Amino acid sequence: MREKPRKRSQFQMTWRRYKKSKLAILGLAAVAVLFFSALIIPLFKDYDTAVEQDFSSRYQPLSAEHIFGTDQFGRDIFIRMMFGARISLLVGIATVSASLLSGSCIGAVAGYYGGRIDEVLMRIMDVFLAIPNTLLAISIVAALGQGITNLLIALAISQVPSFARVVRASILTVKEQDYIEAARALGTPSARIIARHILPNAIGPIIVQTTLNVARTILNISSLSFVGLGISPPTPEWGSMLADAKPQMLQYPHLILIPGAAIAITVMAINLVGDGLRDALDPRLRN
Amino acid sequence: MNVNLLEIEDLRVIYKTDEDTIYAVNGVDMSVKNGETMGLVGETGAGKTTTALAIMKLLPERTGFIKSGRITLDGIDITRATEHEMEAIRGNTVSMIFQDPMTSLNPTITVGRQIAEVLQLHEKSKSSSEMARSVDEMMELVGIPSHRKNEYPHQFSGGMKQRIVIAIALACKPKLLIADEPTTALDVTIQDQVLEMMNDLKERLGTSMILITHDLGVVAQTCDTVAIMYAGEIIERGRVEEVFDTQIRHPYTSGLFGSIPNIKVTARRLNPIDGLMPDPASPPDGCGFYERCPKKMEMCGKKPPLFPTEGNGHAIRCWLHGDCARRGDGS
Numbered sequence: 001m002r003e004k005p006r007k008r009s010q011f012q013m014t015w016r017r018y019k020k021s022k023l024a025i026l027g028l029a030a031v032a033v034l035f036f037s038a039l040i041i042p043l044f045k046d047y048d049t050a051v052e053q054d055f056s057s058r059y060q061p062l063s064a065e066h067i068f069g070t071d072q073f074g075r076d077i078f079i080r081m082m083f084g085a086r087i088s089l090l091v092g093i094a095t096v097s098a099s100l101l102s103g104s105c106i107g108a109v110a111g112y113y114g115g116r117i118d119e120v121l122m123r124i125m126d127v128f129l130a131i132p133n134t135l136l137a138i139s140i141v142a143a144l145g146q147g148i149t150n151l152l153i154a155l156a157i158s159q160v161p162s163f164a165r166v167v168r169a170s171i172l173t174v175k176e177q178d179y180i181e182a183a184r185a186l187g188t189p190s191a192r193i194i195a196r197h198i199l200p201n202a203i204g205p206i207i208v209q210t211t212l213n214v215a216r217t218i219l220n221i222s223s224l225s226f227v228g229l230g231i232s233p234p235t236p237e238w239g240s241m242l243a244d245a246k247p248q249m250l251q252y253p254h255l256i257l258i259p260g261a262a263i264a265i266t267v268m269a270i271n272l273v274g275d276g277l278r279d280a281l282d283p284r285l286r287n
Numbered sequence: 288m289n290v291n292l293l294e295i296e297d298l299r300v301i302y303k304t305d306e307d308t309i310y311a312v313n314g315v316d317m318s319v320k321n322g323e324t325m326g327l328v329g330e331t332g333a334g335k336t337t338t339a340l341a342i343m344k345l346l347p348e349r350t351g352f353i354k355s356g357r358i359t360l361d362g363i364d365i366t367r368a369t370e371h372e373m374e375a376i377r378g379n380t381v382s383m384i385f386q387d388p389m390t391s392l393n394p395t396i397t398v399g400r401q402i403a404e405v406l407q408l409h410e411k412s413k414s415s416s417e418m419a420r421s422v423d424e425m426m427e428l429v430g431i432p433s434h435r436k437n438e439y440p441h442q443f444s445g446g447m448k449q450r451i452v453i454a455i456a457l458a459c460k461p462k463l464l465i466a467d468e469p470t471t472a473l474d475v476t477i478q479d480q481v482l483e484m485m486n487d488l489k490e491r492l493g494t495s496m497i498l499i500t501h502d503l504g505v506v507a508q509t510c511d512t513v514a515i516m517y518a519g520e521i522i523e524r525g526r527v528e529e530v531f532d533t534q535i536r537h538p539y540t541s542g543l544f545g546s547i548p549n550i551k552v553t554a555r556r557l558n559p560i561d562g563l564m565p566d567p568a569s570p571p572d573g574c575g576f577y578e579r580c581p582k583k584m585e586m587c588g589k590k591p592p593l594f595p596t597e598g599n600g601h602a603i604r605c606w607l608h609g610d611c612a613r614r615g616d617g618s
């Protein structure tokens with residue numbers, strides 16, 4: 001008898017606005033393809049094929065057998081690219097999750113409690129922000145020594161301040177809203193107010209920042225690997241592939257063009273998704 | 288029935304900022320009986336909302352302080368209660384409705400779940416099916432079909448949002464409801480409906496109410512007693528009929544009545560009260576209304592008038608009237 005109510009959640013409304021931008025959809029499609037291929041590649045090819053050298057088939061051009069050709073050690077570039085995508089996405093998501101978690105805690109505490117706690121925490125964050133991101137990561141890697149764990153730590157630490165700032169700012173705006181005061185007037189405890197009333201309303205900018213930071217991290221890993229501080233060969237990593245190809249770049253331009261394009265397209269696609277999300281979540285564009 | 292649910296004695300609230308101290312509430316005494324509606328009237332900045340926030344103990348942290356006085360609500364001294372004790376009191380014994388219904392609902396949670404949340408906080412023993420039933424009941428009570436409980440606040444009109452806010456405030460059947468200009472943001476027809484509904488619900492649930500407003504028409508329509516606030520003090524109080532049907536009033540109250548348009552009389556202009564309220568950062572020595580008062584006398588600027596000490600009826604805080612005038616002569 002009762003008719004089913006039309007339910008339009010915030011997620012659905014966001015998706016409706018997100019779809020309107022063609023570029024954002026393109027970016028999302030590209031990211032989806034990248035994720036999917038990175039996910040399924042081990043089902044078809046062994047990781048060993050990406051690292052084992054075969055000197056009988058060096059510098060092969062693009063062909064049906066080797067879609068992107070082979071490099072100076074005779075390894076199939078396509079397979080290396082795919083395994084490289086796994087590493088970039090894995091490192092990107094892992095470091096961003098770690099920094100999101102710690103940055104959010106710092107930002108939430110600073111924003112909600114304010115006063116001296118806020119002052120102290122945010123000044124520490126400012127110190128980190130004053131050092132360029134990559135430089136900070138390089139110094140941390142240099143101090144801790146090379147290796148994938150240290151790389152993760154370095155990249156995560158260098159991103160904590162940006163999350164702390166964004167989370168703090170959105171909590172500050174939401175905290176002043178009438179419905180927070182109304183929730184307090186109903187006897188809701190602080191922890192519940194933060195979890196149920198503040199964070200869901202502050203999530204927009206945090207999601208956008210997360211997406212953009214994933215793109216930045218992928219770029220950072222590649223840069224660090226390119227200068228030899230990141231993931232070291234023979235691990236197939238886009239940045240180190242670029243570095244390997246550098247001496248032969250005039251004779252075999254595809255060696256450098258393919259990883260270069262992959263980095264550029266991935267970063268751009270993720271940024272497009274981030275921009276699309278920012279537009280879709282912007283409260284000024286509501287209704 | 289004649290027991291005072293809320294009693295406020297000599298309440299003083301200050302706001303401390305870097306530059307100066309704002310004396311927002313300066314010695315308010317008032318009481319609300321069980322089942323009674325009190326209208327709290329005054330212009331912007333008179334301290335009405337501050338008084339309400341002090342009762343809820345929701346004054347802004349780090350700036351707002353209760354300097355002295357006592358607030359007794361249902362036998363509990365609010366000024367001494369801890370934050371943890373207050374969490375159990377808020378929403379359960381006393382609820383507050385804020386001015387703007389558009390912004391007092393959380394946009395990311397369905398209205399049904401927002402009503403259920405208060406029940407979860409204060410009536411933990413209820414099973415989830417009982418809670419769902421209470422939510423439906425509350426929605427029907429405020430005149431919103433319960434099948435709309437899974438919708439989000441933005442899918443409702445302003446008047447309906449305010450009904451939902453009222454449903455949330457009354458869900459735990461509080462003993463006291465503080466409504467801070469609940470109808471100011473609504474248009475006149477909706478205002479009337481909402482007020483009527485609040486009146487009706489209050490009767491049914493036996494709730495006492497403090498209605499903060501600057502509309503004397505609303506007071507006449509809904510309140511039993513009225514207190515008129517000016518510059519952080521109550522300057523006149525009494526039963527509604529006593530204050531409305533008399534010529535013996537505080538000059539400020541006369542001014543308020545004088546600035547209401549009268550349809551029986553052709554007037555070219557309304558009669559507003561000239562001037563502004565005294566600076567709350569440096570309250571005057573004498574009567575707060577001295578500068579603007581058309582009937583001021585020499586002593587008004589020197590000594591603040593007092594409330595009559597005896598009697599519970601109509602009281603005026605002015606040297607011109609009653610007890611105050613007599614004592615003024617004597618000293």
